Amino acid sequence: MPQPALAEFPIRHDWTLAEVEALFALPFPELLYRAASAHRQRFDPTQVQVSTLLSVKTGGCPEDCGYCPQAARYHTGVAATKLMETAAVVERARQAKAAGASRFCMGAAWRSPKDRDIPKVAAMIREVKALGLETCATLGMLSAAQAQALKDAGLDYYNHNLDSAPDFYGQIIHTREYQDRLDTLAHVREAGLKTCCGGIVGMGESRRQRAGLLCALANLPAHPDSVPINRLVQVEGTPLHGTVELDPFEFVRTVAVARILMPASMVRLSAGRETMSDELQALCFLAGANSIFYGEKLLTTGNPDTARDQALFARLGLRPMAVDAVQDDRIDACTVTVHAGITAAA
Numbered sequence: 001m002p003q004p005a006l007a008e009f010p011i012r013h014d015w016t017l018a019e020v021e022a023l024f025a026l027p028f029p030e031l032l033y034r035a036a037s038a039h040r041q042r043f044d045p046t047q048v049q050v051s052t053l054l055s056v057k058t059g060g061c062p063e064d065c066g067y068c069p070q071a072a073r074y075h076t077g078v079a080a081t082k083l084m085e086t087a088a089v090v091e092r093a094r095q096a097k098a099a100g101a102s103r104f105c106m107g108a109a110w111r112s113p114k115d116r117d118i119p120k121v122a123a124m125i126r127e128v129k130a131l132g133l134e135t136c137a138t139l140g141m142l143s144a145a146q147a148q149a150l151k152d153a154g155l156d157y158y159n160h161n162l163d164s165a166p167d168f169y170g171q172i173i174h175t176r177e178y179q180d181r182l183d184t185l186a187h188v189r190e191a192g193l194k195t196c197c198g199g200i201v202g203m204g205e206s207r208r209q210r211a212g213l214l215c216a217l218a219n220l221p222a223h224p225d226s227v228p229i230n231r232l233v234q235v236e237g238t239p240l241h242g243t244v245e246l247d248p249f250e251f252v253r254t255v256a257v258a259r260i261l262m263p264a265s266m267v268r269l270s271a272g273r274e275t276m277s278d279e280l281q282a283l284c285f286l287a288g289a290n291s292i293f294y295g296e297k298l299l300t301t302g303n304p305d306t307a308r309d310q311a312l313f314a315r316l317g318l319r320p321m322a323v324d325a326v327q328d329d330r331i332d333a334c335t336v337t338v339h340a341g342i343t344a345a346a
Contacts, residue, residue, distance in 0.1 A: 009038040020211040035256035039288040049291040052096035057108035066239040076237035103134040112141035122153035147191035159196040165212030198228035202246035218261035231272025259288025
């Protein structure tokens with residue numbers, strides 16, 4: 001088949017739910033062909049951006065997100081901790097860089113940071129950035145002033161997920177409104193930070209609601225620079241423990257549709273990779289995923305270890321993107337642009 005023209009995969013912000021559902025309904029080989037074609041038009045399909053996520057403040061969150069083991073109201077065995085010291089965070093960042101990560105993400109289990117917390121996080125950002133790593137953070141809701149302070153400290157990316165479709169959101173979260181998430185994303189964009197925004201699938205939602213999540217992401221004022229696709233990690237003690245698991249091919253379809261809707265974004269395999277087979281991950285890379293989290297932990301849940309990821313990359317002929325490659329290898333219609341991102345639990 002001839003390579004589709006770039007015009008076949010434009011940057012759009014006017015997707016209808018019917019159009020997105022029609023993509024989900026395509027025969028599996030056709031959907032993967034379209035997604036792989038969209039991927040190749042703007043990225044080298046043999047390169048995968050690698051990030052490491054560190055929980056710098058774990059547990060004790062006052063919110064009631066039904067999937068989250070860090071919520072204080074659930075009995076999951078996750079103990080609340082204080083914010084880590086900067087020196088300890090920097091040492092973990094050094095280790096991540098040595099293992100091949102190009103981006104270091106710092107997550108804190110806050111509903112939103114207090115103003116007194118921002119200088120402490122800013123110090124972490126400055127020190128990690130000095131190592132030559134891209135920096136990202138996920139700290140909950142931000143005010144406009146907080147987003148600007150993080151930008152001034154040198155933060156590159158901020159993660160704040162929509163989590164689900166607007167019409168499903170109220171079934172999993174009651175302590176934060178959908179609009180709250182949109183407001184934080186607006187503050188992040190206005191501060192000049194790059195956005196990382198995706199969602200979680202396998203929470204009991206319908207295919208139509210999965211389509212609704214991707215439609216909401218694609219119709220944001222600017223596409224997220226990084227789109228994490230998380231597969232629910234079921235943790236005993238959370239309300240979503242025992243949910244029927246999502247069919248693996250449906251997960252691949254979700255990745256593929258995300259790639260078509262947001263062709264210039266990094267699409268990241270995030271939470272849930274620990275239980276994905278090598279074959280399932282390979283299908284996701286074929287479907288346009290080009291970013292992963294590296295390391296044994298993704299906040300408080302498991303993640304494939306570095307050695308397993310390196311072995312999988314070797315088997316598939318993939319290689320990690322360097323920071324310069326993340327910045328230089330994205331091909332737009334007539335020029336080169338700069339992008340990338342973070343994920344997981346905000």
